[in-house]
Amino acid sequence: MGNIKNIFYKLNYLRFYFSFLFVIFFISANPATGQISANQITSIKWENNSLVINTTQKITYAESRLKEPERLVIDILNCSFQNKGLEKRFKSELEEDITVSEPTTGQIRIIFLGSASMNRKSYLTNNERTLITKIARINTDEEKKIFENEQQSSLEKYVPGFLKEINIEEEDHETEVVISTTKSIKYNTYTLKNPDRLAIDLLNIIPPKDPLPKYMATQLVSGVRVGRAASNIDATRVVIDLSRENLDCDVDSTLLGNKLKIKFKINKEKEEIVKKSGIKIVIDPGHGGYDTGASYGGFEEKAVNLIIAEKLKKILEDSGITVFLTRDDDSFLSLAERVEITHSIRPNVFISIHGNALKTSRGIRGVETYYWNSQSQKLAYYIHKSILSHLTIPDHFIRRARFYVIHHTSSPAVLAELGFLSNHDDRKLLTNSTTQDQYAKALSEAILKFLDLDTESKPEVKSKKQEEQKLKEKKNE
Ligand SMILES: [Zn+2]
Known part of the structure; x- marks a missing residue:
């Protein structure tokens, strides 16, 4: 299998340089609108026989070598000039006519026009925001021959393939999308939010002439759309609409030749974090x-209550939950407030x-634990039991009582x-910092358990114990 990528947190996009013709890179997304936000050119320089273009985002580009006249054309996708003044036309000292323009909005075209005895090579720097095109004169006939052969073979490779079909299969809460083409697949993936989706650019592949059939939505994938990645580049964009967040995405093309397999599954850990961040708790x-x-004994209850409440707040916040205190200082607050x-x-x-x-x-x-309505009974039970298990203190029962704050909430x-x-x-327990910590821990565990958020291996331990118990029973039989 390919490498597992969490598509929302650490997607490692793959880069493919193939022949001279295509190099397309990650396109960053604007999460606010869900649109692919346009990259912008901030500067264009000519230095050391190289054209150096700097942009605000990672560059996605395609290049093609054209004959009659001999020229190199580079298209930067989803890109514009930061200001119109950046448009450039000049003749280099190597007699190359170089043009950088925006013939269609959001697409930059660079043309190098010169003699056939020029070698022109483009590459991106490490941050992928700088595109460098180096130009050198081919000196000897032998060099020229090599270059021409290279060019010839790259022209042959340029014949694009077709997208044949896309299959979607669902099994055990996992969805697998398989994209089949007529040529081996070079691709690039990127994620977009609002709504969540995974986009895949298939390079040197053109969309099918007839539209693909509509797909049935699976638990994780709500739809698939196919189109051209850009107007004048042979690349197909497949957009997979995801029906939920926090999916792991495993992209595998290594063993499949003309197939690209994308497997989606739920990332439970990430889901838990998101679940917790949506939880709100009020400590009073x-x-x-x-x-x-x-x-009693020089201690006031109001201060003890606040210390334990603050300790509890910290534990819950550390686990990703949003916590509110009705008071965080020594101020009076009515029950109604x-x-x-x-x-x-x-x-x-x-x-x-x-x-x-x-x-x-x-x-x-x-310990006495009070609740009023039935939905609070389980919470009261967990809190009560948790305190009894963390502290050496007698059980003074769970009680139902119409206290104002729990009755009106x-x-x-x-x-x-x-x-x-x-x-x-009891006063020792309530006023000692170590046992106060134990109270806070007991309360937090009970609350997490009540919210079904106790991710620790408790259920596993339980099942192991149960298994051991079963084994014992079997042995006894
Ligand atoms: Zn009190």
Whole structure:
């Protein structure tokens, strides 16, 4: 198989230099419009017997050698002059008539016209934004002969091939597109967004005379379009419309001769990142300002709540989730204001963080987790269990209660009483930085699990355990 390329992140476009005739490079895309944005020429210089053209983007060009009169024509695709003043016509000291013009909008044509005893070679520099055409006099007859032979063979190669057919097959959530032509394929791929699509320029291949049949959409590919890559160049552009983002694209032409095989599959990792970036969570550190909450042993609940909320925020943000705090300093916020903030954000999860207290029985300790509506029950369960598994603290039960912030919030909402500030042991857990970290970790894991985002190998471990269990059972039989 060819090399795997993630088409949206690290597509390595391939370059093919073949004979003298065609070299077409990556065309960059304008993601805002989805159009191929035009490249622009910023400068044209003649130095050391070379024409040096600089552009703003990577250059895609095709060259052809024409006879009577002997000349080299280079077309730069999707390209214009940055200003009209750049248009150039001059005679070089080698008696070459050189013209750089824009005969059709968005297409630059360079013509080198001179004697037959000239060798003209074009190449791109490493950044592909500079095109250099070097001109040298062919000195001896022998050199001239070699050059003419070279030219002859390249003229033979110039006969373009046809695009024969395109087949699309779907198997196991993968879609394979196979492009068949009458000649071996040199190609270039590039991706475009809004909508997502992969474009493939087949060089020295012309589109079929009759339109290709319409294709049935697959899970990943919504359509295929075929056309000429540019008006006066023999290259076919195949555009594959993708029905979703984050597809891996594997382009394989190595073993197939006149076929190009493109395999699309979902990149689960990238999909997870995108999924996470769309998730919003509101953390509500209880109390604040003159409302200190519970206050024992020199610690105020409002401060403990904020510290743990901020630690939780950091963990969730590090995993790519967008997090909002109802307050990020010691300011007073009414319950209605907290609900209003949450309502404007419409988060996937709302969690209010509190510390408990019972003045009359200081011996009472443990975690209490509250929810109101049924959609929050599972979240409450995950949060509760996660805290119990991360910290050595008694289970003070999951409870259903009509607390204002969870009752008035339409998102899955939980109020967690992480421990009793009035109890000596719980207070230690709530006020120590290490155990505060454990609380934050426990809460983040529970939230990710609730959102079906726990990508860590937990399910695998589970299934392994289950397998081991099965094996044990079999042995026992
Ligand atoms: Zn409280």
